[in-house]
Amino acid sequence: MTPLFRRQRWPLLAILTLAICFLLYRSPPSINRQVPPIGKMLPIPPEKEGLYDTELRETHGAAQSPPQPSPNSANTVTNLDSDDLDAFIPPTHSPATGTSPAALFPHPTYTPGIPKPANSTYTRTLVIPKTSTEDVSWAQGLLSTDPHLTLAVYDVSHPSSPASGLHAIPQNKGHEVMTYLTHIITHYNNLSDITIFMHAHAIAWHNNDLLLSSSAALVSHLSSPHVVRAGYVNLRCHQDPGCPAHIHTSGNRKPGEAGRQDGEDDANRPEVAIFAQVWKEILPGEALPEVLSQPCCAQFAVSRERIRALPRERYVFFREWLLQTPVEDRLSGRVWEYIWQYIWMGVPELCPVESVCYCDGYGVCFGGEDKYQEYFAKRKEAREIDKSLAEKKEKGQKISEAEEKRLRGRIDMLTTEMEVLRKEAMERGKDPRNRAKEAGRLWKEGDGF
Ligand SMILES: *[C@@H]1O[C@H](CO)[C@@H](O)[C@H](O)[C@H]1NC(C)=O
Numbered sequence: 083m084t085p086l087f088r089r090q091r092w093p094l095l096a097i098l099t100l101a102i103c104f105l106l107y108r109s110p111p112s113i114n115r116q117v118p119p120i121g122k123m124l125p126i127p128p129e130k131e132g133l134y135d136t137e138l139r140e141t142h143g144a145a146q147s148p149p150q151p152s153p154n155s156a157n158t159v160t161n162l163d164s165d166d167l168d169a170f171i172p173p174t175h176s177p178a179t180g181t182s183p184a185a186l187f188p189h190p191t192y193t194p195g196i197p198k199p200a201n202s203t204y205t206r207t208l209v210i211p212k213t214s215t216e217d218v219s220w221a222q223g224l225l226s227t228d229p230h231l232t233l234a235v236y237d238v239s240h241p242s243s244p245a246s247g248l249h250a251i252p253q254n255k256g257h258e259v260m261t262y263l264t265h266i267i268t269h270y271n272n273l274s275d276i277t278i279f280m281h282a283h284a285i286a287w288h289n290n291d292l293l294l295s296s297s298a299a300l301v302s303h304l305s306s307p308h309v310v311r312a313g314y315v316n317l318r319c320h321q322d323p324g325c326p327a328h329i330h331t332s333g334n335r336k337p338g339e340a341g342r343q344d345g346e347d348d349a350n351r352p353e354v355a356i357f358a359q360v361w362k363e364i365l366p367g368e369a370l371p372e373v374l375s376q377p378c379c380a381q382f383a384v385s386r387e388r389i390r391a392l393p394r395e396r397y398v399f400f401r402e403w404l405l406q407t408p409v410e411d412r413l414s415g416r417v418w419e420y421i422w423q424y425i426w427m428g429v430p431e432l433c434p435v436e437s438v439c440y441c442d443g444y445g446v447c448f449g450g451e452d453k454y455q456e457y458f459a460k461r462k463e464a465r466e467i468d469k470s471l472a473e474k475k476e477k478g479q480k481i482s483e484a485e486e487k488r489l490r491g492r493i494d495m496l497t498t499e500m501e502v503l504r505k506e507a508m509e510r511g512k513d514p515r516n517r518a519k520e521a522g523r524l525w526k527e528g529d530g531f
Pocket residue numbers: 163165166167168169268269271272
């Protein structure tokens with residue numbers, strides 16, 4: 083039998099493998115998380131709403147969306163304090179990576195926040211890292227309808243000399259993490275009630291399907307009292323990808339290994355290989371959890387109280403790690419996708435029930451998880467019919483006109499029913515009592531959301 087690696091050949095094979103890995107893992111110099119791009123995502127046509135969603139991401143591709151037509155065609159971002167730039171102080175010392183008491187994670191006691199009285203307003207800041215080719219006019223559009231919203235857009239293409247109205251970051255490294263931490267560090271003493279951290283895309287598969295994958299809809303429907311109560315809210319309600327049990331710190335499970343999930347391999351989850359090492363550096367002295375998870379893609383809202391539960395120095399420490407780490411940019415950003423819930427909720431896994439996330443978080447209330455699942459069962463059926471029709475066509479298989487008409491009619495019916503359910507859910511969510519009920523919260527007359 084020939085040995086798999088002959089002695090004289092293995093160095094060559096190793097070099098080849100490394101080279102291939104390098105090429106495969108190299109990411110474009112964008113701040114956005116990329117799923118392996120398969121196709122190009124198109125703007126969402128109103129009549130096809132719901133099409134660009136979670137389940138279709140495999141076929142419709144990357145998180146990136148093309149520039150959206152701007153409603154007010156403004157190119158400059160308004161409502162920013164350009165003074166903020168002065169606040170950035172470049173780090174002068176290396177991060178403490180030892181386990182000296184000063185380096186230890188402070189373990190705040192996370193107490194649930196108390197919302198303001200019903201009908202109060204909340205100040206909110208929307209923090210977005212933006213490359214020069216990205217368009218955030220969707221976010222500017224929100225300002226005209228929400229007087230309590232402020233934009234803080236960071237120019238990652240020109241980190242130290244940002245375009246007019248945009249903010250600076252020390253270096254374009256670590257994707258969105260650099261922007262998020264920089265905003266916290268510079269605004270630690272004057273944060274809005276709520277800070278919403280998002281990417282620049284107007285439409286993205288990793289937004290919420292029932293809000294038509296729209297970023298503007300996420301912001302406008304997001305319940306401020308919900309964020310204040312929870313302290314930290316991942317904006318994505320759909321658990322996949324990210325939940326459950328996304329990161330196994332002992333390594334990705336091999337094909338055939340018990341409990342292995344779809345896509346759980348080194349190509350899809352390259353961050354797993356470095357997680358244990360990086361954890362020690364970011365959170366020195368903290369026991370490494372076996373599993374970490376939360377819905378993917380690093381978009382979330384955090385209350386002022388929750389951000390300030392950690393001292394400002396801790397965020398400086400985190401950012402210095404990011405500035406100093408030799409870990410490849412894309413991976414250092416990915417690792418953080420599974421660290422935020424730990425630093426702000428103190429838990430390695432945070433996978434809220436989807437229907438509750440939608441109802442209490444955005445006022446899309448189906449009346450329970452079962453009802454919520456009914457919607458998705460209809461969607462699944464419609465998609466399966468559509469797929470089988472397409473496959474038949476592709477293979478040149480005959481289908482009678484009557485049969486095709488029947489099947490198309492079924493798809494139309496399901497689509498109509500789904501839209502009715504969705505509209506009813508939005509209506510139900512307007513009553514704060516319904517939200518409390520679905521979330522299992524006490525509610526009494528006079529309480530708000
Ligand atoms: C918040 O604080 C930063 C840093 O001190 C400052 O530059 C900025 O103008 C302040 N913003 C507001 C809205 O007060």
